[in-house]
Amino acid sequence: MAFALTPEREKQAAALLDKYPERRAALLPLLWLCQRQNGYISDEVIAFVAEKLGLETAEVKGVVTFYTMFFQEPVGEHVIWVCRTLACDLRGGKAVQEHLQRRLGVVPGQTTRDGKFTLLKAECLASCGSAPMVQIDDDYHENLTAEKLDRILDEIAAGPPWVEGATGAASNTEEEG
Amino acid sequence: MSHASASPKILTARYHLEDSHTLAVAEKAGAYEIARRALTTMSPEQIREEVKKGNVRGRGGAGFPAGVKWGFLNPKPGQEVYLVVNGDESEPGTFKDRTLMERDPHRLVEGIIISCFAIGAHKAFVYIRGELRFGQLRVEAAIEEARAKGYVGPKPFGVDHPVDIVVHSGAGAYICGEETALLNSLEGRRGEPRIKPPFPAVEGAFRMPTIVNNLETIATVPGLIERGGEAFAALGRVPGDGGTRLYGVSGHVARPGVYEAPAGITLRELIEEFGGGLLDPSKKLKAVIPGGSSTPVLRPDRFVNAPDPNHPLHAYHEKSELDVPMAVDLYRALGTMLGTCCATVMDETVNMVEATRNLMHFYQHESCGQCTPCREGTGWILDLLNLITAGRATERELDLLVEVPNNMMGNTICAFADGTAMPLLGMIRQFPDEFREAVRRGEPLGVRHDETTRSLFEGQGGRA
Numbered sequence: 282m283a284f285a286l287t288p289e290r291e292k293q294a295a296a297l298l299d300k301y302p303e304r305r306a307a308l309l310p311l312l313w314l315c316q317r318q319n320g321y322i323s324d325e326v327i328a329f330v331a332e333k334l335g336l337e338t339a340e341v342k343g344v345v346t347f348y349t350m351f352f353q354e355p356v357g358e359h360v361i362w363v364c365r366t367l368a369c370d371l372r373g374g375k376a377v378q379e380h381l382q383r384r385l386g387v388v389p390g391q392t393t394r395d396g397k398f399t400l401l402k403a404e405c406l407a408s409c410g411s412a413p414m415v416q417i418d419d420d421y422h423e424n425l426t427a428e429k430l431d432r433i434l435d436e437i438a439a440g441p442p443w444v445e446g447a448t449g450a451a452s453n454t455e456e457e458g
Numbered sequence: 459m460s461h462a463s464a465s466p467k468i469l470t471a472r473y474h475l476e477d478s479h480t481l482a483v484a485e486k487a488g489a490y491e492i493a494r495r496a497l498t499t500m501s502p503e504q505i506r507e508e509v510k511k512g513n514v515r516g517r518g519g520a521g522f523p524a525g526v527k528w529g530f531l532n533p534k535p536g537q538e539v540y541l542v543v544n545g546d547e548s549e550p551g552t553f554k555d556r557t558l559m560e561r562d563p564h565r566l567v568e569g570i571i572i573s574c575f576a577i578g579a580h581k582a583f584v585y586i587r588g589e590l591r592f593g594q595l596r597v598e599a600a601i602e603e604a605r606a607k608g609y610v611g612p613k614p615f616g617v618d619h620p621v622d623i624v625v626h627s628g629a630g631a632y633i634c635g636e637e638t639a640l641l642n643s644l645e646g647r648r649g650e651p652r653i654k655p656p657f658p659a660v661e662g663a664f665r666m667p668t669i670v671n672n673l674e675t676i677a678t679v680p681g682l683i684e685r686g687g688e689a690f691a692a693l694g695r696v697p698g699d700g701g702t703r704l705y706g707v708s709g710h711v712a713r714p715g716v717y718e719a720p721a722g723i724t725l726r727e728l729i730e731e732f733g734g735g736l737l738d739p740s741k742k743l744k745a746v747i748p749g750g751s752s753t754p755v756l757r758p759d760r761f762v763n764a765p766d767p768n769h770p771l772h773a774y775h776e777k778s779e780l781d782v783p784m785a786v787d788l789y790r791a792l793g794t795m796l797g798t799c800c801a802t803v804m805d806e807t808v809n810m811v812e813a814t815r816n817l818m819h820f821y822q823h824e825s826c827g828q829c830t831p832c833r834e835g836t837g838w839i840l841d842l843l844n845l846i847t848a849g850r851a852t853e854r855e856l857d858l859l860v861e862v863p864n865n866m867m868g869n870t871i872c873a874f875a876d877g878t879a880m881p882l883l884g885m886i887r888q889f890p891d892e893f894r895e896a897v898r899r900g901e902p903l904g905v906r907h908d909e910t911t912r913s914l915f916e917g918q919g920g921r922a
Contacts, residue, residue, distance in 0.1 A: 300624045302538075302581075302664050308646030309629055313588075334646075347648040347826075349630035350588045362589075366550045367751065367816045368802050371709040373908040373915035380915075404632065404820050405550035405751075406589050409708035409800065410715040413915060419591040428917045447592035450479075450560040451553070453715035455470040 284325035290314055294333070304334050308344055312351055317445060321352035357392040357399035358442040362416040365402050368409035373425075377413045378402070380427055384434065397438055410453040419447035466693065468681035468702050469674070470718040473561045479596050481603035484564035490609055492680040493571045497617040500683075505576035509679065511687025513700030515721070517554075518544055518635070518672030519750060519797045520873075521786035528577055530659035533667045540663045541579040542644065543570065545586040545593070545673040546628055546635035549750035550820055551802040554704035555673040557716045559586065559593030562677075563600035567623065569676040571604075571614055572683060574621045577669055581622050584673070585640050588629040598625050632824035636872050637670040639826065650828045651872035674704055695722030696785040705784075706800030707733040710741070710808075710910055722783040725756065729780075729803055738910050741805040745888070746780065748789065749797025751817045752877035754884025755810075756780060756794060794884065809905040810889040811896045814882060815843040816907070821878040829870035836878055838862045846893070849901040856897050860886060 286294055294314055297307045311333065315326045322345050324338075331338045345351045352360075363378045378389070381400055385393050392399040408414040411423035415430070422433050472478045472487050481489070496505055510525030533539050543566070547555040558566055570582045586594045601623045604610040612620045626644055628634050634643045638652035641663050662668020678701060682690040691700030699721035705728050708714045712734030719732070725746055729735065736743055743758050756779040764771040770791040774782045782788055789796040804813065822836040842859045845851040863879030870876075886893055896903060908915070 303645065305646040306644060309643065310627060313627060313629070344646065344648055347631060351629055366820055367813055368551050368708045370816055370907040371804065371808070372911045375906055376908055376912055376915045404823055405548060407547045407553045407556050409551050409553045409802065410706055412708060416589060421592065426915055426917045447595060449592060451557050454557045454561060455473045455717055
């Protein structure tokens with residue numbers, strides 16, 4: 282079935298086009314808008330976006346495949362990115378990943394059977410001073426302990442599917458130093 | 459001890475205020491006063507001159523003087539000029555710009571207004587990596603608040619110099635921090651770097667003259683104009699590196715985080731005064747990556763050898779590498795780079811071969827694939843390190859581990875390949891015995907990096 286944005290998102294899409302001197306520049310924000318509605322970038326989304334911007338579907342696909350945050354396949358209700366680059370690893374990034382694997386019963390790249398969580402490995406997420414950390418949907422969860430991670434996952438699992446908008450500022454900045 | 463922590467707080471002056479991200483709080487604490495003064499009492503030339511005098515070395519990692527970069531602009535009649543703010547912050551170990559977006563976005567907006575006026579731009583794009591959604595929302599909200607006040611819009615502070623600001627989200631790609639890759643990403647393309655020249659100041663965003671500055675660099679502008687270029691430059695401890703800047707410290711320190719201090723403090727000060735020393739004081743400090751993963755590693759037990767009085771490092775002859783001021787030119791002379799001033803600290807439990815493998819995994823994952831030496835080279839490097847850490851390598855693989863990066867450097871469109879090769883070669887140069895030993899043993903290394911911190915994660919004394 283052809284993809285279409287909700288009326289409200291359609292308005293946001295129209296506003297996007299006005300922000301840039303060239304139509305094509307709206308490609309990334311438009312893909313974001315579609316992914317936030319659809320969960321991932323399907324072939325139908327690609328066709329929709331190409332049509333809207335006057336691009337070939339191959340051009341849009343070429344862009345989609347370049348960026349790790351555009352999902353090319355369906356993902357769970359929530360996506361967990363666990364940072365495994367050095368600064369996090371020094372503070373327990375690997376332990377976080379192992380804990381998540383045990384708890385969720387999946388390895389990175391997989392989605393839990395109930396469709397709630399997809400686990401992915403991330404490269405450095407600019408949260409090194411508050412490592413170890415994970416990104417879940419739009420939110421960073423920092424200075425993790427096993428207990429804290431479990432609490433966060435309990436809350437998310439009991440809550441609604443993904444809601445738009447991130448909620449937390451960086452911890453471990455000057456004011457605490 | 460020199461008390462680097464007692465220096466003036468400029469960039470972080472408002473961080474501690476409750477709701478510091480809102481216009482009401484920021485403005486009460488002085489936000490937009492400098493922009494008002496600059497736009498109503500100074501000419502663009504005067505502002506540019508002050509920024510040049512301020513000796514601001516670009517805060518994104520390359521350390522290019524911001525004032526000089528602005529001087530490259532020479533738009534032809536009818537050409538629009540763009541300001542592009544690089545908030546792609548993705549260099550492993552780096553997490554400073556994020557605090558500005560989240561804690562004081564109005565400082566950024568104020569810096570953009572002044573900078574646009576100074577360089578003759580009417581439109582600024584703030585490119586923020588896709589993962590930093592919270593920072594994006596805070597910057598967007600700040601722009602809207604400033605727009606409602608008229609600070610952003612057709613006549614900022616009554617001055618006939620329209621300024622519009624657009625936040626543009628990345629979507630997960632380290633390479634988009636490279637300025638021409640960023641421009642491609644902004645234009646809706648794959649984030650592949652462009653061949654230079656032309657440089658962005660001649661042909662940048664939408665083929666127009668464009669200045670691309672790091673986000674912290676732009677946020678530095680209000681504080682610089684407030685004090686005047688010379689006074690601001692004098693805050694730096696080393697000639698040539700002006701002002702205060704954000705430092706990050708992470709890894710095996712007691713108080714990881716972001717701190718503001720003068721340009722030119724030493725790594726030892728950063729680790730001890732700000733970072734609170736090692737997380738486990740019973741362990742020995744082994745190595746420090748000074749400014750993001752592309753900057754070659756330093757050792758506390760390596761000493762500067764510069765007996766020649768004309769050597770740039772002569773003043774630090776026989777001192778530890780950790781006691782050389784963190785300044786662009788001194789660090790270059792030391793064989794590393796200042797980078798982003800965000801240090802990754804490692805104690806003696808860290809195996810440097812495994813640490814190298816971790817970082818080279820990053821580069822293999824993030825190479826954009828455009829140039830063959832980089833696309834293939836990063837893969838070869840990771841394969842070699844996988845062999846070595848698995849205990850299945852010979853001396854031949856170790857030689858290749860030096861040969862491959864040497865064939866990448868200088869052979870690609872952008873600096874990514876150099877940024878991969880330099881830290882790799884630096885690791886091998888600084889810790890050759892560890893690499894040889896890994897090969898000689900011929901067994902899987904079987905090490906992990908969280909021996910010092912595992913108890914924190916398991917819930918025995920972790921931070922809240």
